[in-house]
Amino acid sequence: xxxxxxxxxxxxxxxxxxxxxxxxxxxxxxxxxxxxxxxxxxxxxxxxxxxxxxxxxxxxxxxxxxxxxxxxxxxxxxxxxxxxxxxxxxxxxxxxxxxxxxxxxxxxxxxxxxxxxxxxxxxxxxxxxxxxxxxxxxxxxxxxxxxxxxxxxxxxxxxxxxxxxxxxxxxxxxxxxxxxxxxxxx
Amino acid sequence: xxxxxxxxxxxxxxxxxxxxxxxxxxxxxxxxxxxxxxxxxxxxxxxxxxxxxxxxxxxxxxxxxxxxxxxxxxxxxxxxxxxxxxxxxxxxxxxxxxxxxxxxxxxxxxxxxxxxxxxxxxxxxxxxxxxxxxxxxxxxxxxxxxxxxxxxxxxxxxxxxxxxxxxxxxxxxxxxxxxxxxxxxxxxxxxxxxxxxxxxxxxxxxxxxxxxxxxxxxxxxxxxxxxxxxxxxxxxxxxxxxxxxxxxxxxxxxxxxxxxxxxxxxxxxxxxxxxxxxxxxxxxxxxxxxxxxxxxxxxxxxxxx
Numbered sequence: 045x046x047x048x049x050x051x052x053x054x055x056x057x058x059x060x061x062x063x064x065x066x067x068x069x070x071x072x073x074x075x076x077x078x079x080x081x082x083x084x085x086x087x088x089x090x091x092x093x094x095x096x097x098x099x100x101x102x103x104x105x106x107x108x109x110x111x112x113x114x115x116x117x118x119x120x121x122x123x124x125x126x127x128x129x130x131x132x133x134x135x136x137x138x139x140x141x142x143x144x145x146x147x148x149x150x151x152x153x154x155x156x157x158x159x160x161x162x163x164x165x166x167x168x169x170x171x172x173x174x175x176x177x178x179x180x181x182x183x184x185x186x187x188x189x190x191x192x193x194x195x196x197x198x199x200x201x202x203x204x205x206x207x208x209x210x211x212x213x214x215x216x217x218x219x220x221x222x223x224x225x226x227x228x229x230x
Numbered sequence: 231x232x233x234x235x236x237x238x239x240x241x242x243x244x245x246x247x248x249x250x251x252x253x254x255x256x257x258x259x260x261x262x263x264x265x266x267x268x269x270x271x272x273x274x275x276x277x278x279x280x281x282x283x284x285x286x287x288x289x290x291x292x293x294x295x296x297x298x299x300x301x302x303x304x305x306x307x308x309x310x311x312x313x314x315x316x317x318x319x320x321x322x323x324x325x326x327x328x329x330x331x332x333x334x335x336x337x338x339x340x341x342x343x344x345x346x347x348x349x350x351x352x353x354x355x356x357x358x359x360x361x362x363x364x365x366x367x368x369x370x371x372x373x374x375x376x377x378x379x380x381x382x383x384x385x386x387x388x389x390x391x392x393x394x395x396x397x398x399x400x401x402x403x404x405x406x407x408x409x410x411x412x413x414x415x416x417x418x419x420x421x422x423x424x425x426x427x428x429x430x431x432x433x434x435x436x437x438x439x440x441x442x443x444x445x446x447x448x449x450x451x452x453x454x455x456x457x458x459x460x461x462x463x464x465x466x467x468x469x470x471x472x473x474x475x476x477x478x479x480x481x482x483x484x485x486x487x488x489x490x491x492x493x494x495x496x497x498x499x500x501x502x503x504x505x506x507x508x509x510x511x512x513x514x515x516x517x518x519x520x521x522x523x524x525x526x527x528x529x530x531x532x533x534x535x
Contacts, residue, residue, distance in 0.1 A: 112259065115271035115301075115531075126233045126535045128252075129259035165268040 050178070051195060051219040059194045063175060064096045066192055067144065074104045078138055082147040082159055083112040083130035088209045089177050090146035109134035116158035139167035148207045150176035152185040178205050178219060197221065234532050238350045238357045241366035242407035250411055254376050256528035257521070264300060264523055274303040274534055280328050282338040284310040289495055289519060290360050290369070294337050297526035306333065321345065322352050329355055335534065356533045364398050370494050371404035373525040375412060377518045378449055381490055386413035391443040393419040393475065394453030394502050397426060401494045402453060406432050419443035421475065423464040440475050449490040452477060454498050468501055478504035488512055495519070
């Protein structure tokens with residue numbers, strides 16, 4: 045199957061604007077809000093969201109952290125691949141705060157489950173919400189649902205959602221659905 | 231490099247430079263973990279680790295215990311003096327009995343050089359060498375390298391002097407292997423009686439003048455005199471050793487540059503180093519202890535995966 049473009053650069057920009065507006069619409073003040081991006085891919089999305097929120101409301105103070113979930117994964121020692129940790133950068137207290145976790149693709153939900161465990165090591169938030177750019181429906185393994193969704197898609201297991209971000213002149217903001225190559229066994 | 235090339239950590243000589251860099255890089259993330267309000271992650275919650283100490287230890291044993299507990303592992307502690315080893319049980323029998331109680335990993339300190347290597351050939355669990363006689367102490371070398379990198383950046387081209395009882399030190403040998411693999415230069419400084427005859431074959435500089443070593447180096451790693459391993463006298467008296475090879479703040483102040491002072495502990499204050507030098511701002515001795523937990527967490531994490 046040919047790769048299918050899910051969101052082009054303009055659509056992605058509009059989607060992110062809408063997500064920022066939803067945060068602002070549902071929260072009168074951002075003083076109590078903490079944004080946590082999930083390493084490694086989620087922070088590319090959360091960087092954009094935080095930049096947009098700061099652009100919409102230049103004078104706000106918005107705490108923004110990055111969370112690595114490697115040590116909380118439930119598949120450690122169950123796959124051949126070793127998961128190497130990325131940096132966690134949370135330099136503020138989350139106790140009694142409203143935390144919005146941001147990830148790029150919501151698939152099985154296991155990463156978010158691990159993130160909830162990891163987050164509790166930094167305190168007890170008053171409320172935790174989840175924002176995702178792409179919600180892959182019908183594949184969730186745990187009872188977790190996103191609160192802010194960029195786009196929901198129906199996919200099959202053999203497909204992969206690929207989120208590309210513009211980092212230089214050769215790249216652009218895009219979201220693709222790819223067909224993963226069949227393994228040798230098949 | 232995303233995986234260790236070995237399933238044991240027997241010595242620095244048995245691992246490659248990529249392994250060392252992977253361990254040091256992973257340790258950085260664990261250092262963040264041990265500085266959180268809740269210093270524990272559940273990563274090794276399904277593992278049981280046995281700490282077998284056939285030789286006395288304070289900081290290494292506590293450091294391993296903390297590393298294991300902070301990774302969520304179950305641990306059992308074993309010391310030779312209170313075990314069936316005193317009734318004549320062999321090392322392999324002792325360890326195999328422990329492994330049949332569903333233990334997954336062994337951390338072992340033993341007075342015999344090569345004990346960890348020997349054990350790795352006879353049992354099926356991952357082994358971490360926590361010091362084998364006068365042979366190697368790989369985790370100490372890795373935490374020393376981590377502390378040096380943290381303070382000085384990349385170690386390529388850096389000059390490190392190891393000063394003290396080289397002959398009886400497993401830390402010295404592991405440090406030499408590790409620092410060479412990371413591209414640093416090493417100088418050994420000790421009385422001729424406390425150096426191996428063929429030490430230059432390791433590619434190190436040798437000096438018997440402590441001021442020459444201090445002037446040459448960026449970092450001085452000072453070792454204690456291991457009287458418990460010395461069956462004969464290697465120098466006339468501790469007082470004479472201190473006069474010739476002891477390091478004090480006055481000596482450090484007389485240098486044209488500020489060097490970093492390290493010591494793997496335990497310190498014999500007033501013998502190999504004075505209190506004013508050990509407690510000076512140039513000293514990173516306590517940072518070494520903190521980094522030891524993070525580095526050991528990284529080693530256990532990478533070996534368990």
